[in-house]
Amino acid sequence: MKKRSILTVLLVLAVAAAVLVSGCSSKNSGSAGDDAKDKKYQFVLITMDSLDEHWLSVKAGAEEKAKELGNVSLTFRAPADKSDPNEQVRMVEDAINQKADAILLAPLDQSALTPVVEKAYDAGIPVIIIDSPVKTDKYTSFIATDNLKAAEMAADKLAELIDGKGKIAIINAQPGSGTTMMRENGFKDRIKEKYPDIQIVTVQYSMGDKAKALNQTLDILTANPDLAAFYATNEGSTVGVARGVKEKGVAGKVKVVGFDKSQDIINALNEGLIQATMVQNPYQMGFLGVQFAVDAIEGKSVEKKVDTGVKVITKDNLDELTK
Structure with a gap:
């Protein structure tokens, strides 16, 4: 009888311990999920200029996706002079030094920007190339018109x-x-x-x-x-x-x-x-660029190259234009 009572007590203690461990585990898992959800990302978008409506449309698409996601802060930068790719190089260097979580870049010069793109990629920063190529495959994704x-x-x-x-x-x-x-x-x-x-x-x-x-x-x-x-x-x-x-x-x-x-x-x-x-579809370039950057950070598969399409627009089919 005494032996049976001891066994009963031990069984109750074991069940209680299991419940306690399970509860702690659930609490920790929930906390990790919340942490991932609450993670804030700092992205830098660098285009060829800040005047052409093409680049403003890229910016608008990127900003819309960032707003939709809710955890992406987007900084927009562009050189004052389209003829000087070195200014873009400095902007990418700044993004690397400031430990940006991702860089979205429309390179002014495919050769001049290649070394700094490789530097960012080697530093573990997702690099989304938009609109114009670079002479390397060290980037996360290339989103552009064919x-x-x-x-x-x-x-x-x-x-x-x-x-x-x-x-x-x-x-x-x-x-x-x-x-x-x-x-x-x-x-x-x-x-x-x-x-x-x-x-x-x-x-x-x-x-x-x-x-x-x-x-x-x-x-x-x-x-x-x-x-x-x-x-x-x-x-x-x-x-x-x-x-x-x-x-x-x-x-x-x-x-x-x-x-x-x-x-x-x-x-x-x-x-x-x-x-x-x-x-072209520059809005989609910016929109997809932000999404792909987040996907890359979170370990999801990202397409290496995406063609965003092109249409021949004349006076007769102007109604086909979208944002």
Whole structure:
């Protein structure tokens, strides 16, 4: 009887201990979950400039995703001068030194930014490359338009507009940018491959500056009064060309195929100053960039390369534009 009582007491103590351990474990697990949920992240978004609507749309997408997640603080930075990639290099260095949790970067120059991108990646910081490439695979994800495909689409559209023949000019943005060089070279290759009666008379670089592109347009039209069309590779170049053909009085006669979306470009389409523009999805680049950075930090799988798509927009399908 005494032995049975001792066994009963021991059994009760064992059950009580098990319940206590289980309770502590549950409490600790809940605390860890709460800690993960409450973790705050500091991200830095660095674009090519802070003026083009393309980059402001990237910023808007990134800010929307950060707001949706609720635990991401986003710092937006951009160089004052598009022609100086070293300023971007310093910005990435700053982000590394300040121990940012992730860096989202649209590189001005694919070679100049490569070493500092590798430095950030080697430091364990997720690096999301947006819009334009770098010459390394040491990054977390590359989110961009398929610019070679877009350039081919632009060439086909321009050829259609001028019936496959005539003199044309290209006004590009930055000569060192991977994105704009793909747009230039992809366009040239397509023209050479499919349209032997189209002659490219000049290629000039506006650095994305609208005023510079305007002056280049006027000079090209003066030197080539029989010019059939222009191809412009970004928002600033496109707007500058549109203003140039208007000022010269050749709107509609000289066709224009541009790149990107802004209110100025929409207005130019409606006025007949340009006939088509290649519209990307910069909002989605920023939106996905923040999500992918968080996923990488939390150990989730992230796609190495994402094509965010492109559309040929004309006056007839303007209603297809989204934010």
